[in-house]
Amino acid sequence: MDPILDVRHLHVFFDTYGGTVQAVRGVDFTLEKGETLAIVGESGSGKSVTVKALMGLVTKPAGHIPEGEILFEGKDLTKLSDKEMQKIRGKDISMIFQDPMTSLNPTMKIGKQIMESLILHQKLSKSEARNRAVELLELVGIPDPASRMNQYPHQFSGGMRQRVVIAIALACNPKVLLADEPTTALDVTIQAQILELMKEIQRKMETSIIFITHDLGVVANVADRVAVMYAGKIVEIGTVDDIFYHPKHPYTWGLLGSMPTVDSDDEKLMAIPGTPPDLINPPKGDAFAARNEYALQIDLEEEPPMFKVSDTHYAATWLLHGDAPDVEPSEAVKKRMKGIAKGNLSAGKENR
Amino acid sequence: MMNKEKIVEVKNLKQYFQAGRKRIVKAVDGVSFDIYRGETFGLVGESGCGKSTTGRTIIRLYNATSGEVKFNGIDVHGRKSKKDLKQFNRQMQMIFQDPYASLNPRMTVKEIILEGIEIHGLIKDEAKKTMRVEELLDTVGLNKEHATRYPHEFSGGQRQRIGIARALAVDPEFIIADEPISALDVSIQAQVVNLMKELQEKHGLTYLFIAHDLSMVKYISDRIAVMYAGKIVELADSNELYKNPLHPYTRSLLSAIPLPDPDFERTRERKIYDPAQHDADNAKFREVKQGHWLLCTEEVYKAFQGNQ
Numbered sequence: 291m292d293p294i295l296d297v298r299h300l301h302v303f304f305d306t307y308g309g310t311v312q313a314v315r316g317v318d319f320t321l322e323k324g325e326t327l328a329i330v331g332e333s334g335s336g337k338s339v340t341v342k343a344l345m346g347l348v349t350k351p352a353g354h355i356p357e358g359e360i361l362f363e364g365k366d367l368t369k370l371s372d373k374e375m376q377k378i379r380g381k382d383i384s385m386i387f388q389d390p391m392t393s394l395n396p397t398m399k400i401g402k403q404i405m406e407s408l409i410l411h412q413k414l415s416k417s418e419a420r421n422r423a424v425e426l427l428e429l430v431g432i433p434d435p436a437s438r439m440n441q442y443p444h445q446f447s448g449g450m451r452q453r454v455v456i457a458i459a460l461a462c463n464p465k466v467l468l469a470d471e472p473t474t475a476l477d478v479t480i481q482a483q484i485l486e487l488m489k490e491i492q493r494k495m496e497t498s499i500i501f502i503t504h505d506l507g508v509v510a511n512v513a514d515r516v517a518v519m520y521a522g523k524i525v526e527i528g529t530v531d532d533i534f535y536h537p538k539h540p541y542t543w544g545l546l547g548s549m550p551t552v553d554s555d556d557e558k559l560m561a562i563p564g565t566p567p568d569l570i571n572p573p574k575g576d577a578f579a580a581r582n583e584y585a586l587q588i589d590l591e592e593e594p595p596m597f598k599v600s601d602t603h604y605a606a607t608w609l610l611h612g613d614a615p616d617v618e619p620s621e622a623v624k625k626r627m628k629g630i631a632k633g634n635l636s637a638g639k640e641n642r
Numbered sequence: 643m644m645n646k647e648k649i650v651e652v653k654n655l656k657q658y659f660q661a662g663r664k665r666i667v668k669a670v671d672g673v674s675f676d677i678y679r680g681e682t683f684g685l686v687g688e689s690g691c692g693k694s695t696t697g698r699t700i701i702r703l704y705n706a707t708s709g710e711v712k713f714n715g716i717d718v719h720g721r722k723s724k725k726d727l728k729q730f731n732r733q734m735q736m737i738f739q740d741p742y743a744s745l746n747p748r749m750t751v752k753e754i755i756l757e758g759i760e761i762h763g764l765i766k767d768e769a770k771k772t773m774r775v776e777e778l779l780d781t782v783g784l785n786k787e788h789a790t791r792y793p794h795e796f797s798g799g800q801r802q803r804i805g806i807a808r809a810l811a812v813d814p815e816f817i818i819a820d821e822p823i824s825a826l827d828v829s830i831q832a833q834v835v836n837l838m839k840e841l842q843e844k845h846g847l848t849y850l851f852i853a854h855d856l857s858m859v860k861y862i863s864d865r866i867a868v869m870y871a872g873k874i875v876e877l878a879d880s881n882e883l884y885k886n887p888l889h890p891y892t893r894s895l896l897s898a899i900p901l902p903d904p905d906f907e908r909t910r911e912r913k914i915y916d917p918a919q920h921d922a923d924n925a926k927f928r929e930v931k932q933g934h935w936l937l938c939t940e941e942v943y944k945a946f947q948g949n950q
Contacts, residue, residue, distance in 0.1 A: 332827040332828075332829055332830070333797065333798065333827050334797070448689070477688040477689055477854055478688070478854060478855075478856065478895065478898040478899055478900075479688060479894065479895065479898045479915075480688070481898070481900070482898040482900070482912055485900075486912075504827050504828050505828070505900065506828065506902035507857075507899065507900030507901050507902050507907075508900050509902070510900060510901065510902050510903055510904045510906070510907045511900040511907040511910070530904045531904055534902060534903065534904050535904075544829060545828060545829060546902065547832075548828050548829045548831065548832035549828065549832075549857070549902050550857050550858060550860065550861035558836055558839070559832040559835060559836055559861070560832065561829060561830075561832035561833040561836050562829040562832075562833075563833075565797065565799070565800070626902070629903045629905060629906065
């Protein structure tokens, strides 16, 4: 079956006073129907910009897409006019933003904000839209939805507001849902509820989800596949098990190593030294080389291609080349590859 | 840990806020704990449980409604001469949650870091001041070129390092870190946490680490207190708390943390906490085991005694 979304060689650049920022520098991935792809990476790795490009939200004239295509149902979204894009945005592809405090209009009643897209895209009458909005609020688990419709965002708690944002995103039964750190601003208990809600909705409606986060715990919870981004590129992509139990890229090792385990109190966390490179002048060769303890000479000269590890698993590191020396991740990372939670799992069982 | 010397003693601390004419918000409602010199004391709970208010009341950003906070044996609240307050302010510093809002955008990094030093008149000589700033920037992993820049030129992680450098500038003994890493990326979180641990060893610092990310709190803390609705419901050694959580709220909190382990996540069972299950009026904070405190009723307490 054809993927619902096929992103090919996507580049997104921004012109600034300091020069052109190459935020996304050649990203390829596909999204299948009903699956969740998680994109992880540090701030500035281009994950949010990638998703914004899918929504047609790269602000012109500073931002532009010099190369690449985004194929959605056979149409290249990068070629569409603003007007054509408006018909897709919010209807076929919709987005949940990170901050539920700022993504709602504070001067508009919740009900009206949900009805907006229903009236616009689905051409519903006002009363039909109202009924549908109440259903949506019920779906996302807001008690007493009919009376909540007439309240303003400030009358909702953070978790409830994020539910409203999700309800708006789901209003037109989108085929693709883009979630940009939807739970980062929330408490763990609320986060768990929202993640459960999103999974449930996905099961019911077969929505495809792209989930951006930097919390690897959340990734393990929601994702079917994971793409690891660094400096505007995908450096490793695979199923969630590939990435957590058989990671190949040193950057992925670094991300895993920086998470504390249950019994790691005395060991030092493996922080990735330094900061991501400046994307106005991206370094020659592998962008991660400067922070990579396993960097080879060739990393400084030539960019690694995507090496195939298995049918589902690809990684861009020269370490996978036949001539590269055999390198193993540190003990700390290996321990995490066996499963961080094992200790906790047994502890949890004792309590039951 | 032998020879536990108390650096901070909090006794029955209450912080109420007036909300409207008749409503009173009991943000912190009778909290007691001690922090020992050289340890990291973790305070966790969901937003609105009063953990930040507790931290802010300890450092006297708020005046406590009632209760006592002793720092090195001296009561922090109550009447103080300017001189005493100044001395106290030097010994206790704070790192704030939001690295974007806690640095003055109109001041350079150098000015931000020097502000405390100047208020306390610690260094007079200009050249030495510059040296001290460069030394501090180096300690927190920034370059001396950064000294002349403004906060907006930095990333979140770098800003948090500036916040740490500012806190360290006056050589404090005790630092309250209010969610210092929750706004940062994972790899940067590890950098900042490692930095805080390193500084603790080097300078013998004591931390009150306030956070909602339990796995990081567990990693950095020696002891952890769990707060719910203005009260501490459980307090224990961090390992003990993880292995043997007694309060239903602690259990529910632990069961909600997503762990970076797909197999575990597939079989996760979340426990939901219902505060109505307790007899809250009769619950008191009691030591049910050596070093393990629990907010519980007389019966529950007796049951624990019976078990041992």
